[in-house]
Amino acid sequence: MPELSIDGQPFRFAQGTTVAAALMSSGDRCSRTSVSGQRRAPLCGMGICQECRVNIDGLRRLACQTICREGMRVETH
Amino acid sequence: MSQHVDLLIIGAGPAGMAAGLAAAPSGVSIAILDDNPLPGGQIWRDGPQAQLPDQATHMRAQLQHHANIQLHSASKVVALAGRKKLLLEDAERGWVLSYDKLILCTGARELLLPFPGWTLPGVTGAGGLQALIKGGLPVSGERIVIAGSGPLLLASAATAKKNGANVVRIAEQAALSAVGGFATGLWQWPNKAIQAVTLASSAYRTSAHVLEALGSDRLEAVRMKIGSRVEEIPCDRLACGFSLVPNTEIGKALGCEIRDRAIAVNEWQASSLADHYAAGECTGFGGSELALVEGRIAALAAIGKEDEARKLWPERQRWQRFADRLNQAFALDPALKKLAKADTLVCRCEDVPYAELADHDSWNTAKLNTRCGMGACQGRICATAAQTLFGWELPHLRPPFSPARIATLVCLDEAGPVE
Numbered sequence: 001m002p003e004l005s006i007d008g009q010p011f012r013f014a015q016g017t018t019v020a021a022a023l024m025s026s027g028d029r030c031s032r033t034s035v036s037g038q039r040r041a042p043l044c045g046m047g048i049c050q051e052c053r054v055n056i057d058g059l060r061r062l063a064c065q066t067i068c069r070e071g072m073r074v075e076t077h
Numbered sequence: 078m079s080q081h082v083d084l085l086i087i088g089a090g091p092a093g094m095a096a097g098l099a100a101a102p103s104g105v106s107i108a109i110l111d112d113n114p115l116p117g118g119q120i121w122r123d124g125p126q127a128q129l130p131d132q133a134t135h136m137r138a139q140l141q142h143h144a145n146i147q148l149h150s151a152s153k154v155v156a157l158a159g160r161k162k163l164l165l166e167d168a169e170r171g172w173v174l175s176y177d178k179l180i181l182c183t184g185a186r187e188l189l190l191p192f193p194g195w196t197l198p199g200v201t202g203a204g205g206l207q208a209l210i211k212g213g214l215p216v217s218g219e220r221i222v223i224a225g226s227g228p229l230l231l232a233s234a235a236t237a238k239k240n241g242a243n244v245v246r247i248a249e250q251a252a253l254s255a256v257g258g259f260a261t262g263l264w265q266w267p268n269k270a271i272q273a274v275t276l277a278s279s280a281y282r283t284s285a286h287v288l289e290a291l292g293s294d295r296l297e298a299v300r301m302k303i304g305s306r307v308e309e310i311p312c313d314r315l316a317c318g319f320s321l322v323p324n325t326e327i328g329k330a331l332g333c334e335i336r337d338r339a340i341a342v343n344e345w346q347a348s349s350l351a352d353h354y355a356a357g358e359c360t361g362f363g364g365s366e367l368a369l370v371e372g373r374i375a376a377l378a379a380i381g382k383e384d385e386a387r388k389l390w391p392e393r394q395r396w397q398r399f400a401d402r403l404n405q406a407f408a409l410d411p412a413l414k415k416l417a418k419a420d421t422l423v424c425r426c427e428d429v430p431y432a433e434l435a436d437h438d439s440w441n442t443a444k445l446n447t448r449c450g451m452g453a454c455q456g457r458i459c460a461t462a463a464q465t466l467f468g469w470e471l472p473h474l475r476p477p478f479s480p481a482r483i484a485t486l487v488c489l490d491e492a493g494p495v496e
Contacts, residue, residue, distance in 0.1 A: 016125040017213030018114075024214050029295075030198050036428040039294065041198035043425075043458075045208035046119055047112050050185045050453035050480070051425065055169065060480065061168070064212065067114050 004072035019063035020045065020052045021076055031063055032077040053077075078171040082108040082147075084379060085163075087327060088182030089152065090118020091365040092357025094136045095372030096180050096379075102475040103380045108174060109146060110165065112153040115226035116140065118184055119204060127211035127242055139480065155326055156476030158489055162475075163350070169264050178352045178379040181328050181340060182372060185358035187229075187318035190462050191431065192416035193289040195317070199296025203318035207233040209238050217241030219313040222299045226250040226286045227320040227407045231276035236315075238278075246310055247278055248301055250284035250319070251407050256283050259406035266367075266399050286413060291317050320407055322461050324357045327476040336469075337361070338464075345386060354379055364402030369383045370396060385409025414466050423466075424459040426452020431466075440469040453480055 001012040011026045020042040030039040031052045042052035052063035055075040086093045089111035097109050115123045116185040121133035152167040162175040180482045187202040221242045234244045263270035298311045326342040334349035339361040356376040357368035370393045377386035419432035429449040437443035450456030
């Protein structure tokens with residue numbers, strides 16, 4: 001199974017899995033911390049709400065519109 | 078870097094794919110733009126836990142066969158870049174694309190309404206959960222409550238069940254009389270009647286809606302109103318969506334007339350703006366069958382084949398009648414406007430609570446005073462909710478339409494002055 005890292009932790013995924021699905025199955029299952037300090041997780045699943053915005057290989061991307069690739073480095077906020 | 082096409086289609090769901098395939102035999106150059114990694118839109122979303130209908134697989138394969146169709150997946154519209162020019166961005170680059178004709182097939186999103194606890198991890202949209210499951214989210218053994226309104230609740234429940242979840246409750250806000258009346262009329266659309274029977278569930282309740290999502294760091298239970306009773310249901314996930322809202326932002330920014338929350342079109346699927354057409358859910362909620370025929374009509378009209386387009390009018394009318402009945406049956410209960418408490422966040426990007434918004438009389442004054450709608454989603458969630466809660470007009474989206482890289486915005490310079 002291919003592998004990527006989420007906040008430095010290795011995560012194995014099935015081909016075609018979105019980064020949002022990966023985030024919701026690992027660590028605290030969240031994607032970001034809101035401006036008032038709440039942890040948030042993916043909400044709309046279709047590129048609208050921006051709750052799943054994360055850093056992927058140095059670029060800000062929407063996890064729900066990004067497919068997992070071998071060696072990706074995903075960082076939550 | 079810039080590029081020109083005869084026909085640009087924004088959105089690769091059923092309407093956009095049908096439009097591209099209907100226009101392709103004429104030989105015009107076509108670009109289809111879509112912000113998801115794969116074509117299919119929301120209804121035909123692919124993924125490790127998705128099962129696509131044959132029609133979707135077939136249409137996707139056909140798109141590859143036409144050399145005059147370029148499919149730009151994972152690409153989004155960032156800004157207008159002049160007359161019939163748009164600034165676009167994908168994962169690697171920004172570029173300007175100019176076009177002669179445009180068909181907007183931007184689909185719809187879920188109406189998400191605020192209620193206490195809706196920001197807790199474990200709460201998603203109803204279609205949202207379905208999309209996440211198709212994308213590989215494991216839900217096996219989880220207790221899931223699905224709530225909100227419309228046939229999407231049943232479709233979402235079916236996907237969750239198929240992937241091993243225990244769907245403990247499906248709460249439809251509409252009354253049994255409305256839903257039942259709709260269901261008994263389904264014989265006129267046999268494939269829809271079959272779908273309805275397939276999706277039926279003993280967990281389904283009508284006149285039922287969420288009151289509060291409970292939990293400290295994560296969802297633990299849902300408090301619901303079912304008829305006149307209040308029920309507390311322990312669960313791992315709550316998937317809640319109150320039907321759909323057309324994605325009109327790009328159409329509105331271009332100057333297309335918006336009517337009843339949707340892009341207004343005539344019998345040719347033409348918008349109020351010359352050479353700009355619209356098809357599918359962005360012109361009003363109607364399902365994939367209506368979207369397919371509208372996409373074909375728009376494309377045929379755009380390439381000057383009005384006679385062929387006209388032949389499709391009766392089919393469109395048939396699915397439009399279905400859509401009208403659907404929208405009538407699932408009209409929202411006004412009680413849903415009262416779910417948010419004073420401290421319930423409405424704007425999830427800037428964490429603005431209900432009480433701070435309720436004092437204002439328009440979206441603009443609320444925005445200027447509270448920062449609501451000024452975050453990354455540009456008000457797509459909170460302004461849409463505020464429209465339902467307070468009756469405020471939806472704002473004009475200002476560019477960039479979604480977060481973009483500086484390097485992309487620099488491309489605007491190369492495109493020349495924006496009119």
